[in-house]
Amino acid sequence: MVALGFVLIYKATELVNFAQGDLLMLGAFVAYMAVVWWGLDYWLAFLISVVTIGAFGALLDAVVLRQVIGQPQFAVVMLTIGLGAMFRTFASVTWGSEIYTMPTPFGGVSTIGDVTLSHQYLSIILGTLILCGGLYAFFNHTRLGVAMQATSQNQLAAYYMGIPVKLIFSLIWAISAGVAAAAGILLAPVTLIDINMGLAVALKAFAAAVLGGFGSIPGALVGGIIIGLIELYAGATLPDGFKDTAPYIVLLLMLIVRPQGLFGMLTRKKV
Amino acid sequence: MRFLFKTSYAQDIRLFRDNVDASWYGLLAVAVVALPFLLSEYYVGETTWVFIYAICGISLMVLVGYTGLVSLGHAAFLGIGAYAHAFFLKHGMPWIPSVVLAVLITTASGLVVGLPALRMTGIYLAIATLAFSVIIQEVFSRWESVTHGFAGMPVAKPTILGVPFDDDRSFYYLCLFFLVLALWLTRNLLRSPTGRAWIAIRDSEIAAQSMGVNLAIYKSMAFAYSAALMGLAGALFAHKIAYLAPDIFTILLSIQFLLLVIVGGLGSLHGAVFGAIFVALLPPVIAILRDSIPQSMAEAAAATGIAPIGILGEAVGNFLRKPGVEAGIFGLILVLVILLEPLGMYGRWVKIRIFFSTFPMYKSATFKRQKTYMRSERLR
Numbered sequence: 001m002v003a004l005g006f007v008l009i010y011k012a013t014e015l016v017n018f019a020q021g022d023l024l025m026l027g028a029f030v031a032y033m034a035v036v037w038w039g040l041d042y043w044l045a046f047l048i049s050v051v052t053i054g055a056f057g058a059l060l061d062a063v064v065l066r067q068v069i070g071q072p073q074f075a076v077v078m079l080t081i082g083l084g085a086m087f088r089t090f091a092s093v094t095w096g097s098e099i100y101t102m103p104t105p106f107g108g109v110s111t112i113g114d115v116t117l118s119h120q121y122l123s124i125i126l127g128t129l130i131l132c133g134g135l136y137a138f139f140n141h142t143r144l145g146v147a148m149q150a151t152s153q154n155q156l157a158a159y160y161m162g163i164p165v166k167l168i169f170s171l172i173w174a175i176s177a178g179v180a181a182a183a184g185i186l187l188a189p190v191t192l193i194d195i196n197m198g199l200a201v202a203l204k205a206f207a208a209a210v211l212g213g214f215g216s217i218p219g220a221l222v223g224g225i226i227i228g229l230i231e232l233y234a235g236a237t238l239p240d241g242f243k244d245t246a247p248y249i250v251l252l253l254m255l256i257v258r259p260q261g262l263f264g265m266l267t268r269k270k271v
Numbered sequence: 272m273r274f275l276f277k278t279s280y281a282q283d284i285r286l287f288r289d290n291v292d293a294s295w296y297g298l299l300a301v302a303v304v305a306l307p308f309l310l311s312e313y314y315v316g317e318t319t320w321v322f323i324y325a326i327c328g329i330s331l332m333v334l335v336g337y338t339g340l341v342s343l344g345h346a347a348f349l350g351i352g353a354y355a356h357a358f359f360l361k362h363g364m365p366w367i368p369s370v371v372l373a374v375l376i377t378t379a380s381g382l383v384v385g386l387p388a389l390r391m392t393g394i395y396l397a398i399a400t401l402a403f404s405v406i407i408q409e410v411f412s413r414w415e416s417v418t419h420g421f422a423g424m425p426v427a428k429p430t431i432l433g434v435p436f437d438d439d440r441s442f443y444y445l446c447l448f449f450l451v452l453a454l455w456l457t458r459n460l461l462r463s464p465t466g467r468a469w470i471a472i473r474d475s476e477i478a479a480q481s482m483g484v485n486l487a488i489y490k491s492m493a494f495a496y497s498a499a500l501m502g503l504a505g506a507l508f509a510h511k512i513a514y515l516a517p518d519i520f521t522i523l524l525s526i527q528f529l530l531l532v533i534v535g536g537l538g539s540l541h542g543a544v545f546g547a548i549f550v551a552l553l554p555p556v557i558a559i560l561r562d563s564i565p566q567s568m569a570e571a572a573a574a575t576g577i578a579p580i581g582i583l584g585e586a587v588g589n590f591l592r593k594p595g596v597e598a599g600i601f602g603l604i605l606v607l608v609i610l611l612e613p614l615g616m617y618g619r620w621v622k623i624r625i626f627f628s629t630f631p632m633y634k635s636a637t638f639k640r641q642k643t644y645m646r647s648e649r650l651r
Contacts, residue, residue, distance in 0.1 A: 067610050074341055075609050077397065078533060081526055082605030089599020203405065206398055245409040248402040255387045255399045 018077060019084035020180050021205070026087055027053045027181025029094075046185055050178045057177025058170040065173065066166060127186045131179060132221065148172055204231075207251040226250075286458065303447060307440045315439045320551040322446040323507050326453050328531045328543030330500035333457060335529070336538040337466065338493040339473030344384065344400030345528050347407035348498045350520030352377045352505020354411065354418050357426045357515055366431045374502040381498020385491045404522055411517035424515040446507055453500055458540060460496070469493055473538075523598065530605050536615025545616040553604075554597060614638070 027049050034045035064083070068075045139145040151158040151168045159165045204227060211223035227247045234246035277283050287293040307315045327349065334340050355376045359369035387399045411418050418424060428437040429445065436442050460466050468489045471479035480486055509515060527550060535546025564587050572579075612619055618638075626633045 064606065064610065075613065077341070078529060079606055079609050081529070082602040082609070085526070085598045085602030086606070089596055089602070093596065093599075203401070207402065210395065210398055245406045248405045251402045252387070252399060252406070255395060255402075 018080040019087060020080075020176070021203075022084040022087035022091075023053060023057065023177050023180040024184035024187070025091060026056070026184070027177075028184035028187070029091060030181070031185045046182070049185055050181045053181035054174040054178035058174035060177070061170045061173035066169065124186045127182065131182060135175075135179070144168075144171070204247060207247045210251055211254055284462075286455075307443050312439050315443050317552065317555055319439065319443050319446050319511060321547050322443075322450045323504055323511060324531060324551045325450050325544045325547035326500055326504040326507070327528055328535060328547045329453050329457050329540060330497045330504065331528050331532050332535075332537075332540065332543040333461075333469070333500070334493055334497040335532050336542065337461060337473060338469040338490065340490065340493065341397045341529075342384075342400040342497075343397045343522065343525050343529070344402075344404030344407075345497075345501055346520040346522065346524035347400075347404040348377050348381060348501035349505040349508060349524070350407060350411055350517075351380050352502030353426075353509035353512075353515055353520075354424070354505075355502070356506035357424055357509045358417055360427060361424075366429050370503065370506045373506050374499050377502025377505065378495045378499040381494045381496075381501075382491055384498075385494030389487045389490055401522065401525075404520075404525060408517055408520055411520065418515070418517065421516060421518070426509045426513050426515060429510050442510065446511075449503060449507060453503065454540060454544075457500075461540075465489070465492065527601065530601055532615075533605065534608050534615055536617030536619075539617045541620070542615050542617035545620075549616065553601070557597060557600065 030052055031045045031049035034048050035042060060083070065076065065079065068079060139149060147158070147163045148168055148171070150161065151163060151165055151172075155165055158168075205224070208223035208227045211226055227250075230246050230250055275289055287296060306318060310318070327345070330348075331342065331345055334342055334345075352373050355373035356369055359372055360366070364372070384400060384403050387396065412421055415422075428435065429442070430436065431445075436445050461469070468479065468484045471482065471484055472486065472489060472493075476486060512519070531546035531550045532543060533546070534549050535544070536542030568583060568587070572582075608615060614621070622638060625637070
């Protein structure tokens with residue numbers, strides 16, 4: 001799910017956003033605030049959070065990230081790491097370091113055949129599917145989405161073609177931040193909300209994104225499922241401690257054996 | 272502006288540019304040696320931190336600044352060095368073989384992590400090292416027979432060849448010695464064919480390969496050398512911190528090292544030292560500010576009779592006292608440096624120097640970098 005956010009941003013801008021996990025955390029906090037402190041409806045809170053964080057992402061791009069267009073990729077990575085640290089501090093100053101639980105309308109369980117699913121997990125799965133489908137359609141079948149892809153493939157050429165590159169960048173950041181917020185809200189009941197939730201989730205999402213191959217949407221999904229399964233089986237069959245590290249060991253092996261990921265494409269750089 | 276006309280080979284290979292340069296560095300050396308006698312014990316300890324961080328900075332500078340490989344896992348190397356050294360010491364090994372072994376182990380682990388580096392660049396490498404560091408951290412906390420896990424592991428004071436280095440001042444000189452050694456080694460390495468090959472790889476892998484640089488060998492070498500320095504720093508770190516626990520060597524520490532090289536200025540050894548001064552001294556400065564700002568503001572409020580100044584001071588003090596603020600301040604500085612001065616502190620210093628040496632002729636365009644617009648290498 002979060003891997004999806006990474007892949008989208010990467011596909012669209014060739015940028016890797018290390019602050020994604022922290023945006024996710026901010027999204028969850030905003031929603032929590034809306035629901036619990038202001039007593040709003042869950043869906044309204046969802047909307048507010050996604051829009052706020054999305055707008056925040058666009059603002060971030062306009063103020064900070066636009067400055068480093070044309071500098072090496074490394075600068076952007078460090079920039080997002082720095083921003084992520086700032087968000088975490090902001091959250092800990094504003095909301096403290098307690099752990100919150102998110103109330104949701106998805107109580108109860110439903111049984112399909114032999115499988116019993118709680119509605120919370122169902123909501124995550126459904127939400128992921130809807131988001132994925134929507135984004136996939138958006139990127140492949142709308143003018144704006146295609147423009148975004150063009151921008152990512154060659155900024156200068158896209159600019160010559162009359163695409164407002166700066167605006168497109170802001171939009172991409174807004175979308176990715178919004179997706180992160182949505183992911184955060186959906187995940188909140190499972191992982192609970194605290195200031196470090198983003199970091200843990202983001203690391204796993206990275207693993208998933210790399211496993212599936214950066215820049216491939218189906219790859220991100222498959223990678224996410226594989227990481228989840230590995231974690232589950234490692235927790236069940238291997239000694240204590242392997243549950244948390246197994247995904248990373250797999251990731252490291254994967255990077256050594258097949259750096260482009262399962263579905264990735266990497267061609268030799270041309271001069 | 273002075274130009275040096277070199278007339279002999281000996282002149283070409285000297286360590287310093289000319290006698291003026293050499294005497295400035297000599298002056299600096301005298302100042303650094305005299306420092307422990309001028310400062311109190313506490314500040315000597317803080318300066319020792321600067322030295323240890325500077326060794327870490329040199330290590331990362333070789334990798335990031337000179338070879339162009341980004342590592343997010345250097346805290347893991349530091350941890351390996353520290354734990355290995357502490358483990359050997361505990362089992363009665365003398366100091367020097369223990370350090371050598373710790374450095375060798377770290378070098379070997381650096382080579383292992385360097386393996387993926389042969390096949391990938393940029394962001395993939397950063398993620399691989401990140402994964403490595405997460406795994407190593409888990410190993411530290413689980414392998415209790417060696418590391419004692421979260422219970423922590425005490426480290427004895429160093430005794431080398433029967434000479435005890437048990438107070439802050441003597442340890443200061445020990446760290447200073449290793450820092451100078453590291454600087455000297457690295458400086459010479461960087462001017463050798465190895466260093467030139469690294470720089471060639473940083474600037475363009477394909478061009479370097481075309482010129483006959485063996486990418487695999489030189490990248491592994493960069494990783495191994497960087498890890499070795501980190502192992503050395505780790506051994507000193509273990510003594511300095513005196514009590515090892517797995518939660519010291521987190522990703523946040525790796526990020527702090529990256530911050531160090533970026534704030535200092537990528538691609539210069541001066542930068543590593545400047546960055547170390549900055550990173551090591553910022554937390555104590557924040558600690559001092561946290562107490563002195565509310566106090567001085569309250570005094571100012573009392574003197575001028577304007578109450579809001581005092582309230583503001585109190586608020587700033589409270590803000591700085593909150594947990595996690597330090598990381599945020601580091602993040603803010605990182606962002607500001609990348610936006611405003613991508614060349615770091617050393618870059619700023621070079622600009623100031625050139626401003627004066629070319630006095631009325633300075634052009635800001637001298638340092639303008641060509642922008643490279645992103646182009647995807649993906650075909651579709």
